[in-house]
Amino acid sequence: ATGLPYEPQHIILTCGAAGAVNIALKSLLNPGDEVVTFAPYFVEYDFYAANHGGTLVRAETDAEFQIDLAALERVVTERTRAVLINSPNN
Structure with a gap:
């Protein structure tokens, strides 16, 4: 036992x-x-979404590249299934 609350079938x-x-x-x-x-974002996200029939939608950040929650609210729709938050230069 590892002491962790995960079972092997839940790990990929x-x-x-x-x-x-x-x-x-x-x-x-x-x-x-x-x-x-x-935006800005890791450009491969376009391909990752397209690989599975999805579309990447971009929300703008503020002038200091911080997350703009109002911008997020403007782009989220009934078809939104995921939000990727990233640092494009890792």
Whole structure:
């Protein structure tokens, strides 16, 4: 026992963050669904959403590149399934 509240069947190993994000989006998206991220963003997110029939929607950050919650509210729709928050330069 590890003392952690997880069972082996609840753990997925991936080869890095790209694989993990793709798996998460595959489980969440149906064709036409949306994924929101803040600009600037990691450009591969466009491909990750498209890989699973989704569309990437961009929310603007403020002048200091901080998350703008009002901008997020403006772009979230009934088709939004995920919001990716990132640092584009890692």
